[in-house]
Every structure is written in C-alpha cells, then in structure tokens.
Amino acid sequence: MDLRHLRYIVASARNGSFSAAAQELNVRQPIVSRRIKEVEDELEVSLFDRSKAGARLTPTGEAFVISARRILCDVDRLAEQAKARGAGILGRVVVGFYKSLSSGQFRAGLRDFRQRYPGIEVELIESPFVELKAGVLAGAIDTAIVLGDAGTCDVLSALELWSERLVVALPQDHPLADRAFIYWPELKGKRFLLSHHDPGPDMRNILLRHLAAPSDQPEIVTRHLSRESILSEVAEGQGITLQCESAEGLAGLGVIFRPVHDGSGATRLGYVACWRPDNINPALESFLDVLKPRG
Template sequence: MVRQHRNPWAAETERGHSAGEAMVFEIRQLRYAVAAGECGSFSKAAGKLNVKQSTLSRRIMLLEQDIGLTIFERSTRGAAPTREGSAFLAVARQIVEEAEGLRSNAQAISRGEAGTLVIGFSTSLSAGNLRTALLRFRQCYPDVEIRGVEAGWDSLARGLAARTIDVAIVPGELNGPTFAKLHLWPERLLVALPQSHHAAQLDVLFWTDLRDSIFVLPTLDPGPDAAELIRARLQGCGVIPSIVMQEITRENILNLVAVGDFVTIVSETASGTQHPGVVLREVRDSAGLAHVDFWAWWHKRNDNAALERFLRLVKDRHEPVPVRS
C-alpha cells in the first residue's frame, strides 16, 4: 500500500480551515520559527530573541496549528525542521527579511533619511548655490529621491498649495497665505552681451553703460521681476529703458544674444553654461554689485521629514556665495 503524503498547503488544515480561507498569523511568529530553525533549539532561539522559552514555544505551536503543518520535530536534543517545515521556513525567512526591510525603510522615511523630495525651481542648475545645495543633500541623504520641477512662479505656487511640490527655490516672493519662507542666499545679477557690444570690453560695468541697449527678457518668471529691476536702476539715472518681453526661455534668449542686437539679465547660475559669442559681465550701481535674493518656500502644513532635513541643511551647512562690493 502506497502511503499518501498530505500537501502542507492543502485545502483542509488541522484546524479545519477550508480552501480559500485566510490564515492569520503574526510576523513575530514567523520570526520565532525562523530563529528556532537557525538555532536548532527553542531555548537558544528564545535567548537570541530575548524572550521566554515558553512564550516562543507557545507562539510556534499556535503557528503550526494555524497553518496546519508540523514545522518542527521536538526532542530532548532540540528542535529540527521537518521536510515540509524546511520548505515553510525558507518562505518565512524571506517574509521576515522583507518585513524588517519595510520597517527600516518606514523608520528612515519618518526621519527624513529616505523617501522623496520634490524641489521646484525656475533657474538654471548648471552652477551656483542651488546646485551646491542639491549635491550636498544628495551626499548626506542618498536614499532620498530628489525630483525636480522647473516651472514659472505661478505653477510653483500651485504645486506648493497642492503639496505636489515640497519646496520651491525662487529669487522672489510667492503669493500664498499658507506658505512659509526661508532666506537662502544672494546671487549676483549678470548682463549677457554679444561680444560686439561696446560694454563687453569694459572691466567695470555700470547700469548707465547700458542706457542705449535693448533688453530682451522672458515673459515667464523671473523675467517680469528683472524688468522691474532694470526700470528702477535706469530710471534712477534719468533713463527710460527699452525692454522687450518674449515668450521664449531664458536659455534660448541667451543663445540669441550672440546673433542679436540686444542684451539680457541672468543670475550667476547661468555662468555654468557656455554660450559662444556671449559675454557675461557683473553690473554695478550705487549700492555695489547688483544681486537678487533667493528664498525657499513651502507649505506650512507639509509634514515631509525630508523637507525638514533639506531646510536644515541649507540653513545650517550651506555657505552662501558672498556678493562682492
């Protein structure tokens, strides 16, 4: 007579579970069973896990009853997995390891050491303090995924309000009663000139040297703010500037400077990219070098721990590039 071996995952369990009925057990029970299998003894496993042997033994017995399978053969020499128990423990070990990893990851996210940080900006990342800040944050928190959103200020503000963007780094003000802000750093404003422009040959450039120039700026932010700054500086000298707003990106405006008869204004982050035929010059006024202040903006109720880490890093560790006078 051939003996039929019962499938350990059969429809009927020793406690009468029917096919399709869920088996309920705890990760802790699996951890106890895995430890017992590795130690070969309930007493050694209990010592390893710092629990009472009676507690561990009872939990494993309840687990065996729950799944309808004898995992261990008990003897005075210890506990050895049965054939079916060894197969079960292999799967249980994977579950325990995945649960441990899940818990560790959740704890890291709660501490801001993992997860995702969405950063909005409207300026170049080729150089400057923003790029430096992102590199430092990446080095300190490599398990945090950084996602960038480049957009106009209105779009960034909407993203902050909806909390689809964690923090926006912009050289100016964002409107929103629920926003908080942190001053980050000043960056110099540079004039981009074609090499043929007379002011391109000057070592020291003042706003009055640009009185006859045509300024071309993007309609998207920070173009309008740059236009207001140009008007304020030149009108203070008795000059009404010629400003043209165009619906193209600042990168394309920079590319066109070399072949056009106009100039534009950029922050020093643009100095990280080469534009053939274009000369970048610092511009001075009575207060020294022209500059713009960058701010971090975020929703007051944003509870992303990675955001708190980022703000702390740029506030405490970042050394701003000074504005030379």
C-alpha cells in the same frame, strides 16, 4: 498566528532547540514551546520533532520555515524603510525651479544633496513662478526655488538661500565691453531684450526700479525665447540683457558678462525656497537642511 509566532519558530529552527531559542529571544522556554504548539494546533501539522536532544524540523516544518524567514525579512526591511523615511534619509522630494537655475549654486546644492542622501529620489520640475507656486499650494511640489526674498511666497514658508550678482550681457564689441563692471546710469538709453519666461519679469521690475523716471522709461523688448536664444540675439547686436551670475557658465554664445553696480557695490539677487507650512515630508526637511546657508 502572528509575527511573534514566526520569530519563535525561525529561532528554534536556527538553534535546534526551544531552550536555546528562548535564550536568544530573552524569553522563558515554556513560552516558546507554547507558542509553537499553538501554530501546530492551528495548522493541524507538526513543525518539529521533539526529543531530549532538542527539536528538529519535520519536512513540513522545513518548508514552513523557508516562507517564514522570507516574511520576517520583508517585515524587517519594511520597518527599516519606514524608520529611514521618518528620519529623512529615504524617500522622495519634488523640487520646482526656474530654467535659469539649471546651473550655478542650485545645481551645486543638488549634487551635494544627492551625494549625502542617495536613498532620496529628487524629482525636478522646471516651470514659471505662477505654476511653481500653484504646484506647492496643491501639494504636487514639495518646494520651489525662486528669485526673491522671504516675502515673495506670501502664504508659504520660506528660507532665504544664496544670492548672485546681477550681470549685464553685452555683444563682444560693445563700447562697454572693456569695463570690469558697469554702473546703472551707464545703461540708460540702451535697448534691453528680456525673456517672457521667468526670471524675465523679475528682471523687468529691476530695470524699472533702477532706470525708470517719470519722463524716461527704459526700452524693454520681451520675447518668448529661452535664455540661450536671448543671449544669441544679444550677440547679433539686437540689444543687451540682464542675467543672473550663473549665466556666465554659458559658453560659445558670443557675449560677455559684466557685473552691474550701484553706489554700494554689486547689485545682488537673492533666492528663496518656498514650501507649504503643513508639509510633513521628512525628505523635504533633509533637502532644505542641505541648501540652508552656513555660517
């Protein structure tokens, strides 16, 4: 007995005759009769009372059909889910990210994805870059959203996403607070507070690239503090700090944010999504497609 036998039995019960079931299933009537007889012989029971008026279920057949319908519904549902998973509209995707991405374009993209693909569960993992990369390589994380460019995740596939302006966070009474934007040379000699957590190390490299000279190194103080705690220290006059543009959404911390410019305009920071080239999760493909820059 297999699923085909169950479908013949359920169709015959629904139609009240073997010939009508055969027409519905687009097979010849003798095939339906023979398959049902095979089941009855195998189980040594009668499922149908046969007459010239058609075929009626026996009491045993009625109980059998109830279970058969349930089995066929479960199988059909399983097939639909498998097709949906293969099409990338059902499933699960694990996404790693920096804590600093808890707002801004990443969150906007995440909301868009959840609205478009409600059947895909998104598991978020917030970790430093080293742990995110290790998780992707181990297969525990489908994709990591990190600061950088396509070369950031060397052995991984990468998709360049959006970019954000680099901003400097200042105390509200800082002498530079009245500027619409600030040039890099104006930041020389300032004391910078950076978090030990990502993207703090990236900010340190940016500072050194723009402000370091053989005889002049910027003063950089690294603390094991969250972004919010670093900004609170800035508000207390302990220094200034660099942040991604999304930090401007933080309110009530007593700081102001100003874009940092060079001779070409605003300094921008890019983000990339990294994943293993052999990751075949269809839900990942759907997720990346939503985050992919348009135009």
